[in-house]
Amino acid sequence: MTDIKGKSKIKRIFLFLAIMALLFTLGTNWFVTDSDLLKLVEKVLPEAQSFEKIALSPLIYEGKTKDQNGVEEKVGYVVIDQAMGYGGPIKMVTGINLQGRIVGTVIADHKDTPSFIDGIISKKYLEIFIGKSITEPLSINQDIDRISGATYSSGGIAKAISLGCHAVARTQFGLNVVEEVEPFRFGLKDIFVVSLVILMLIGVCFKHSKLRWVTLSVSLVIIGFQYNTPISLANVCSFLMGNFPSVKANFVWYILIIGIPIITFIIGKNVYCFWLCPFGALQEITAKIGGGKFKCPNKAIEAKAAQIKYGLAYLALLGAFILKSPSFAGYEPFAALFGRQGVGLQWLILPVVLFSSLFISRFWCRFFCPVMVMNEVILLIRRSIRMIKRKKVILKGTLAEKESKSIEIMR
Amino acid sequence: MKNKLTAGDLIFIALIGLVSILILLNMGQIYSSISYCFLFLGGFNELYGDIC
Numbered sequence: 001m002t003d004i005k006g007k008s009k010i011k012r013i014f015l016f017l018a019i020m021a022l023l024f025t026l027g028t029n030w031f032v033t034d035s036d037l038l039k040l041v042e043k044v045l046p047e048a049q050s051f052e053k054i055a056l057s058p059l060i061y062e063g064k065t066k067d068q069n070g071v072e073e074k075v076g077y078v079v080i081d082q083a084m085g086y087g088g089p090i091k092m093v094t095g096i097n098l099q100g101r102i103v104g105t106v107i108a109d110h111k112d113t114p115s116f117i118d119g120i121i122s123k124k125y126l127e128i129f130i131g132k133s134i135t136e137p138l139s140i141n142q143d144i145d146r147i148s149g150a151t152y153s154s155g156g157i158a159k160a161i162s163l164g165c166h167a168v169a170r171t172q173f174g175l176n177v178v179e180e181v182e183p184f185r186f187g188l189k190d191i192f193v194v195s196l197v198i199l200m201l202i203g204v205c206f207k208h209s210k211l212r213w214v215t216l217s218v219s220l221v222i223i224g225f226q227y228n229t230p231i232s233l234a235n236v237c238s239f240l241m242g243n244f245p246s247v248k249a250n251f252v253w254y255i256l257i258i259g260i261p262i263i264t265f266i267i268g269k270n271v272y273c274f275w276l277c278p279f280g281a282l283q284e285i286t287a288k289i290g291g292g293k294f295k296c297p298n299k300a301i302e303a304k305a306a307q308i309k310y311g312l313a314y315l316a317l318l319g320a321f322i323l324k325s326p327s328f329a330g331y332e333p334f335a336a337l338f339g340r341q342g343v344g345l346q347w348l349i350l351p352v353v354l355f356s357s358l359f360i361s362r363f364w365c366r367f368f369c370p371v372m373v374m375n376e377v378i379l380l381i382r383r384s385i386r387m388i389k390r391k392k393v394i395l396k397g398t399l400a401e402k403e404s405k406s407i408e409i410m411r
Numbered sequence: 412m413k414n415k416l417t418a419g420d421l422i423f424i425a426l427i428g429l430v431s432i433l434i435l436l437n438m439g440q441i442y443s444s445i446s447y448c449f450l451f452l453g454g455f456n457e458l459y460g461d462i463c
Contacts (some may be wrong), residue, residue: 296423298416305427312434319438331434344438349430356426367427368434 018314025321028223029241037093037108043077044095044104048075058167063095077172081164085112085156088243088326092160096168100134100175105161111243111325116150123147129161134169135177139164139228189229192222193252197259200275204267207407212274216281224278228339231256231272233313233370234330237320261374265382273365278297279334280365283357290358305367313370333368 001347040062041051048063050072058081064072076098082091088111095104105126110117120126125147132138139162140146140155169175177216196215203211223230229252239257249252260272273280286292294303312331320329333350365372416424 052423068425294419294423297419301420303426305423307429312431312438315435316438328438345433349433349437350431352426352433356430358424360426363426368430 005357011370017332022318025182025318026240026342029321030322037080037159040093040106040108041080041095042108045076045078045097046104047272048078049242057125058331059070060171062169074098075167078107079164079168081160081167082160083159083163084154084243085110085243086150088112088238090117090153090156090160090206092157092164094129094161094164096134096165100173102129102134102161103196104134105129107157111238112156112239112327117305119150120154122156124179124368125157130159134165134173135175136260137180138165139180161171184251185249189222189227190251190255191224191358192218192227193229193255195278196222197255197263198383200271201263204269204271208326212282215275216277216284220278220281220285223276224282224334224338227255228335229253230262230278230334230338231371231374232332232334233316233329233374234320234326234328234373236371237317237329238326240317241324241326243326250257257322261378264375264378268378268379270372273369273375277365278338279332279369280362282337282354282366283362286354286357287361292357292361294359309366309368309370309373312368313373330372335366 042048045051045063047065049065051061051063054060054062058079060080061078062074063076063078065075067073077096078093079096080091080093084090090112092110093106093108094102107117107121107126121369128144129138132143137143138158140158144158145154146158163179166177169177173378196219198212200215201213202208224384235253236258245253248358260276264271275312296305309324316329316331320326331346331349333346333353336346348394353364353368360366371380
């Protein structure tokens with residue numbers, strides 16, 4: 001008996017430490033300041049001998065040099081600003097001369113997919129900004145080319161440089177540069193996803209099980225193959241690390257990453273995995289084809305295997321927080337299937353998972369899916385809150401009962 | 412009394428183990444060194460031999 005109690009205590013301590021490690025690494029993403037920025041500042045404006053910080057938002061340095069008489073002379077500005085790439089923000093350092101032209105750019109920090117950034121650097125994309133005037137739009141839709149295969153990342157770089165340059169133009173050169181107003185794009189993608197969520201809610205609330213097949217099939221085509229936007233751990237990680245895309249440009253991201261967890265919490269059911277997930281839909285279809293009736297004869301082994309997803313999700317989150325790269329957490333084969341954008345072994349994971357799901361019902365979801373873990377955590381929080389509330393009510397009831405009894409005794 | 416592992420158990424363990432290992436390898440980016448080794452074996456030793 002004491003042995004079981006001891007084991008349970010050790011388990012709790014271990015769980016507490018694991019959660020604390022995760023929170024600590026997440027905290028470093030929010031609070032750790034940039035280092036070695038000054039080296040990059042010197043790199044983009046090498047003729048300056050010293051730098052003085054003159055503005056904080058965005059961060060602007062004034063580059064100075066000394067003449068033969070020791071008199072300081074201004075030689076240019078360096079601005080540091082950031083914009084969203086594909087997997088997270090990209091921070092750019094831009095050097096500007098006194099004629100208002102860009103003389104150097106360098107990436108200070110990014111939380112984007114490393115392969116995209118490597119591709120951009122190897123194609124010498126940053127050099128196309130040299131010599132451009134700070135009053136130009138510097139927009140990939142207008143005067144700057146995009147890098148195919150890294151459109152969002154190259155767009156993020158151009159946007160970060162543009163924002164910084166325009167800020168310098170306004171504050172230091174006194175020029176009237178108006179930022180492009182981003183239009184609210186509520187397109188077909190948003191309409192489809194919102195409709196699917198509404199359909200799902202109707203199905204769940206009215207217990208219309210046939211609607212589940214409708215939402216799953218449509219989601220497989222729309223959220224899956226057409227737009228490749230299923231919820232993935234990388235998106236959730238990006239959200240936890242404080243990287244939010246523009247609502248105007250990516251409304252669907254907010255529906256899936258914020259809206260769905262809220263719905264799950266309110267309804268108390270894992271609605272996404274069983275009603276909306278395109279990969280779940282595909283697995284249900286494969287299970288229909290292959291029978292999907294294989295079950296591990298040893299239930300203890302199956303129960304242990306179902307714990308693997310928690311460990312994998314934890315490792316992925318920890319790795320992403322330590323490396324400060326949300327894309328590290330995206331180990332699901334969703335992108336390989338729906339966007340043909342798999343990385344390395346994802347191309348091997350996908351066929352093995354699809355083959356297994358022919359015989360084992362929802363093979364990926366039950367044993368590996370981090371999105372399932374996320375939904376289970378939300379439901380666990382919900383259950384815990386309800387339990388605390390219930391305990392409070394019981395406690396109040398017992399206290400009231402005791403009080404009435406003591407009053408009776410007093411009488 | 413301990414239950415003996417059946418063929419079904421072994422197949423299940425093999426599948427679960429294979430996918431878990433693939434995910435961990437993918438996560439740790441060990442795949443890059445493995446792919447370099449494959450290239451090396453395929454005759455690209457001039458390019459990737461040093462990494463392997």
